[in-house]
Amino acid sequence: MAALIDYVVILAHALSTIIGIWVAYLTFKIAKKNVGVSTYWTLFSMAAILNVTHGVMFLIKVGLLFNLFSVASLMALVQQGMALPLPSGMYAFAHTIFAIQGMLFAVAGFMMLQFYTKLSLDMNAMMSKGKK
Amino acid sequence: MTKKDQCKKLMSDFFGPATAEKVDAMDENNCVEQCKTIVTNFLGPEKAKEFDNIN
Known part of the structure; x- marks a missing residue:
């Protein structure tokens, strides 16, 4: 049972990492074109930190x-590396914070994707209608 | 400043430069109406009122 839980945890981590990187890449592509450099760097560095972690x-x-x-x-x-004692529960706390941040980022990324995709499709449809 | 330029500026303010560039492909006579419809659909009629000031 413990081994099964370990495998599920590994699968969840692998999936969330892959999906996170994919959303970050798509958001980066859209943000770079539409929002501007500073926002794009903020979003992208957030995603990069999150996914590397x-x-x-x-x-x-x-x-x-x-x-x-x-x-x-x-x-x-x-x-040894930090030369600081690691309080118990720190791992779980940090993991929870990263998970919440990751979910918020993914939701924001998907909302942005959905908004700009619909905008682009609507504008194309309107322009092709206007030309007819 | 042409109608197209004014529309482009407003669309850039609302959605960003990539969306504003699409105004180039619009017709000079229809661009205000088309952009106003898009802004009404996506951001609401209050924001779309900005297009009423285009001459």
């Missing part, structure tokens, strides 16, 4: 599943 989390999960390293050794490495 999610990707790293995913790799850590894979590493743990295949016993490439243990949670204790990972925490020791993080604590």
Whole structure:
């Protein structure tokens, strides 16, 4: 059962990472054309940070599943690197924040995509009607 | 400033430069009406009133 949950978690991470990168790419394409440079950089850097973080989390999960390293050794490495004690619950808290941010970003990306796609289609239809 | 230029400016303010460029393909006589319809459909009649000031 535990292994099944691990596989589901891995699949969810892989899917959310792939979908997140795809939405970020499409949003980037539209934002670059329509919204302007500063907004595009804000959106794109947000998506990049989110997806890189999610990707790293995913790799850590894979590493743990295949016993490439243990949670204790990972925490020791993080604590050594940061020279700070890691409070318990920090991982879950950070993950929740990233998940909420990711969902908001994905919703915003899809809304933007939907809006500009409909706008473009409507304008094309109106112009072709006008020419007839 | 032509009607097309004024429409382009308003469409750029509302939707951005890529959408404003589409006004180039519109007819000078119909562009105000067409842009007003688009803005009414997407942003509401209040915003579309901006097109009433185009001469």
